[in-house]
Amino acid sequence: MPTVPLDPDQRAAVDHREGPCLVLAGPGSGKTRVIVERFLALDGEGVAPEQQLVLTYTVKAAGEMRERAEAAHGVFRGEVPLTNFHSFGRRVLRQWGWLIGVPPTFHIADAAERWLHLDAVLTELQPRSLWNPLRPHDLISALLGLIEDAKQELITPDAYAAWCERRRPTLADPVEAALLERHAECAAVYAALIERYRRAAVLDYDDCILLAEQLIREHPAARAAVCDPLAFVMVDEYQDTNYAQARLVEALTANRNLLVVADDDQAIYKFRGASLVNLNRFQRLYPEGRTVVLGRNYRSTRQIVATGQGLIAAAAPETRVTKRLASTRGEGTPVELWQAPDERSEVMAVARECRRLIDANAAATGIAWLFRRHADMRAAMAALQEVGVPYQVRGGGGYFQQPEIKRLLALLSAVHDPGDSQAVLRCLTLPAWRVSNRARLALVDACRGHDVALHALLLDGAIGELDEADQAVARRCAADLLELHGRSLDEDVRTLLHDAVAASGFLGILEFDRDLERIQAGANLNKFYELLDAFADWGTDLRLGPALHYLEILRDSGTADDVAAIDPVEDSVSLLTAHSAKGLEWPVVFIAGCVESRWPGRGGFPARLGLPDELVPEPPPPGDGVIDEERRLFYVAATRARDRLILCAATRYPRSYADERLSPFLAAPAGRNGAPRPVPVPYAPPALQPRPRPAAGLVRERVPVGVRDLRDFNDCPRRYEYRRRYRIPVQRSPQQLYGELVHGVLEAAAMMRLAGGDAGPEEIAALWQSSWAAAHGPKGAQPQLREYGEQQLRRYVESDAWREATILEVERDFTLPLDAADLRGRFDRIDAAGGGARVVVDYKTGPVRDVDSVGRDLQVRAYAVALAQREASDEVAVEVHHLQTGEVARVDFDAPRLRRAFGHLSARTAELAAAWRERSFPPRPAAHRCRGCDFRIVCDEGREAL
Template identity: 30%
Template sequence: MSIDFEKQLNPAQWQAVRAAHGPLLVIAGAGSGKTRTIAYRLAYLVRNGVAPENILLLTFTRKAAQEMLFRASSLIGQELGGVAGGTFHSFAGSILRRYASVLGYPDRFTIMDGPDMSEILGQVRAELGVGKGDKAFPKKKTILGLISKSRNKEVDLAMLLERESPHMLHYGDDMIRIARTYAEFKLRHGLMDYDDLLFNLERLLLERDDLAEFLRMRHSHVMVDEFQDTNKVQARLVRQLAGDGRGVMAVGDDAQSIYAFRGAEVRNILAFPDTFPNTTIVRLEENYRSVQPILELTNALLRNATTKFDKNLFSRRTDGLKPQLINTVSDQTQAKVVVDKILELSRSCRLRDIAVLFRAGYQSYPVEMLLNKIGLRFRKYGGLKFTDAAHVKDVLAYLRLIVNPADLPAWQRAVSHVKGMGPKTCNTFCQALLEGEQQKIARTTKKFPDVAAAFDLINALRHEKPAPTSALQRILEFYTPLFQDRYPDDYPRRQAGLDQLLQIASGFTDLDAFLAELTLESPEESREEDCDVEDHVVLSTVHSAKGLEWSAVLVIDLVNGRFPSRHAMENSEDLEEERRLLYVACTRARDYLGLFVPSSVYNRFMGGSEPALPSLFVSELPPSCYEELRENYLGQVKPRTPLPAREPRPFCNNPDTPSHSAPLPSPGAARHRNNTFGHCRHKIFGRGKIVEFLPPNRYRINFPGFGLKIIMVDFLSMEE
């Protein structure tokens, strides 16, 4: 029995499915049934006489292509195995298999995988004699990544290094030589990597007009999924394969273009109507995921985007909670508020239906610690768990040795980086330390000055017994040059983890307690096959969360410099991508959305916290689209209520008439009034000088690095 497609689809989906022959751009908002629409379009074309072999379907994953073809086949009861395509790379490979000799390749070339590429790059480096004996020289994986990024972004490798990896610029000439020789090696030996497939297909189509025309005639319908994620060469390939555009259909969402770091160009989808004149644009705006109050916020978020296709998402789920905007005292207290919210939400939904999303992997570290502390299972996607990061383990090894000089694994980690000290020597030295063999210790420390320096530092700290923050600062002064030498490729990125470690340490006065907190492990994670049985909270970067959804989503660190990132705030295009990134984060939520804005964040240069400005994206939101809550200094989170309007002071010429607008000083304020011009301490701002008493119960205080603040007496600790 034939299925009535129109009844199975909403009006916009049906319009996209049955659109007349010609260029078609489908702007598919988040949760709007994009895959369903493509599957129905495939089925509609075949049911109306288009042969499957005349359809080219280009996607970004093989799984996506298979799902669309399976759904379409189920709709019409006919296999669609004749449809060409799959991923851009697989399609390119299938064409090049037959015609690569035109480009100077042998009739049978080899497509390399990651290990092949790494091995060949190693051979090239060895032949050139580049970086020999230099441990700081970029690793093969790093060089391959930079070569690929420069090709996908189509920018010069030297320029890419200057923009994104300036700490490696002094190796730029060597890496350019390696890249050039690597390309020559591949051609000489009949090898292609993944990027070659795309660029070589483009070359082939440009050099062989007859082949390009044949492919255009064969594939009268070209369908491209996730068009917002195409890079420059992929967009040019679509243009070549689609010809005049009469049969081309691109589906995507400019507001979900978040992969510029891989070379994706949001301009490709924005320029589609210019590339293919007379384009029909269909907007899928009905959302099947989120409640309407969440969509009100995401629509408002996009309203200030500089370049976009206008869209207004709506849902039939009109009832629902407004998103919550939760202001916390600091990024450290934010973790507790987040965990409290998870526990609250877990009373009405499973843990696996709750996700904490963040801009960068290091931002979840305080949350991870608290979840471990209370034994709440979690899984993290995008970025290592805090205590799994190698550089964090390095620093913790020094701290562990202050507490326990017999900690053999810590000694092995602390001295393993020493130049010339192999595993055998390391083990011998560590054993000598444990057994108190002073002669062996003396010989080793004399031979290896770095070991002697580490030994002296640990001994000094054991004698002094400093607080965790002081101990860490001393260790990081010693460790920083070793850190930069040990992780030359990405130490700037890793630095954030060490900054976070310092911040966490600032909340402890006892080193044993600090280490105990850090080494508390979450319960053993279940085996992969059992992961659906065990309940766990999801922690994820926003990039890793794209395409997923949860009942409740909590987005943290929404302050300028973190989300958007400090780097993005210096470039308008990057800033707009950060806006899209937040849009993706918010549209993952079905029923609850929480946005967390800490009022202060840790700054390692100041050795403490500094005030933070709410993310400019949050500042742009109209207050009507969220419920605002605020954490007070007692750790309570309550709805923010507007301050009551102050009553006007009554006009009175009689000095004997009392003024009822001036309340009496509180007992606490009276006790502290004499402290004016003394000093006090505050939980967030540290030590400050009292400048003025403000009746009935406040002080004006000058905090170094923070400036003048007006704070209530109850939140201050007065110095005698």
């Protein structure tokens, strides 16, 4: 924890105890520190972590707080008391959802799956005002937004429909009657979507909040189990909560010991349902509550703080709480406003300044370039490439336009329809089917000159311009595609894709020379396989044709258009949107496009279907909500800078209809202290020859390591590199699916026992059959696993290992700090042993192993050391429960054995961390090792070993 003393305002918030408290915290005022310090102070006074709950808006914020708290407190036992809203709601539903009909095996639908479920509902219902057969997808996004709004306002389908019925007899105006009919259709679609979710055991993120609030409000048993242990609740970023989240917090805090931290000036998520009215509601519900204002900014210089204050002070008074923020740092350099003649001149000026700063030994990671939208980044990326500055785009669209994804789609298109000559032509660039450039030109000419598909010409060998080698490769390509096409008529697309990739030799990463590009390509390919897994979860026909239709819908709807996220890259400039920048900070920040057409923009915000005002529990504040939120977003962007802030604008952009005007948000600071200093930017002529993008370094100080990573690295470093560094996708086997399903069923059964329910043979069999039926993995290859799994689970729950167990925790993550890396894993189960001791239980579906073999297992040693650290004990035990027989292999660890295990784990992780630093992952070829390796098709040494 920081050694700098708390300032008086921070101390007042940390020392607050009984009753409600609102902490208004401006940018850089130490709000995270206040929450963590208060949490630790309460713990020091005897309020155990499990008696506290800290709720955050994002997973990232929860992780940061947890790391800070555990650094001072040590690893938490039991449920992690610092979490985000949706994770907390999901946890409550896993344990108590069965009371309202939510199965413990539910899964969370992502944006694409929600879109597809709603598409299916509309196709089935065909509501007159919401569905057009010629353009069936036009209103899906708007309807999803309406349903999200309804859930976030705790409006059920029944309440929505009842409002329509009450209104119908009172309307005489035909226009209003037509609008009411549309509302009725929206309510019907909402109800049908919920029913479809129920049948598929699916929830979305908003359901996690809505249903958790319903559980706690309506069911005394759940309320007592969840709320009674909580003595204190804290909420971060309260201005970003929606009505449902606020009601959940209120339900959790009957004792009124609630502290919320907020900054109304940073409320930028209205499009996600966040509502400033929650601050007003808090003050109305808790009139006796205390208000503490954190008025000192520890992040930015006085010049930057003054500019930020000028920006936000011009907002309508009724939309914010007036407060002053003072910098504790020096005056700093003035904020600058760079004004360029056109977009290229603007971006080249910024790129050259980045180059100058890096050449002067500034860290590239200390520079951020912020944009209103991802689409505004293209010119900036080209400019950075031109001057040789490494960069990383955080997030961003264009996933289906990435070269590796386009080639993968071309491969699948050619398999689906070998008559697609363009797709076949692209396949002839893949490694195993690659023909010469001269041959490809000849094939293009042949396609023009023949009224026959290229695939048929290749099979016939009718293209005389190809030499013998190219003819052989092209004929093999055509034959492979034909064979794969035949299999596509009845085979799971995931198996087909795996075999098509193997036949073509296409892995997607080897075509790139630079490490960063390989890592990004690997992540994108991994996402492609995840999309196909989501398709399997959603659909019933898992063949190639429906899968391609699914991918086409994803591409057209934009629900999966973000490129895959990769770990932050060292030594590179960050390019990201203002929304993505919230919660982050950099020494140097550039804000692009500070003109009226971008800040606040000319409109074009996504159209939303609106809920009836009468149904919304809390009316929104007055004013122009869009403009007010855009101003707050600009303020968030400006306050990310620590030492230097540069605002950039151009007179003309590619789509400018006339000279651009500066953003009206800059008018306020212009006449006060902190006004940006104008800096003219010279004209930059067009580039003659762009320089290639340099490779950014991937040096990490601490590498996150999983237990399987250690196994892979020990066995073959090259395999680890392919699996974890480049994330090359691999096909899931029936055995892997089987293991995942068994673990999921046992987790659900253990949660039922923790909630006071029964989980005997009949209950476990029902859970298994439900999970097997809902799963869409490669189970068809071995259908006998369905019966085998039920038999195995019945046998296990009838054994003493289950019946006599005192289960304390289920599926609990752990982090074990070692010298060179953090080892991460998950306990399947933690049971109580005699005398208050704890024992880790690990389920194994594979062959039975003897105790000596189990004791040497890396995973078992990691479990033992992690449990010993968590329990502060030098005597722990790990039990491996073999589900095939019900036998238990127990390994006891005393202090010497724990020291040896810790030393072994530390040595192995140090070797892995060194490999990352040196980028050295040599293969260890051997027939027994390479025969079953997932990556043997791309590993030359592995193929030679076979």
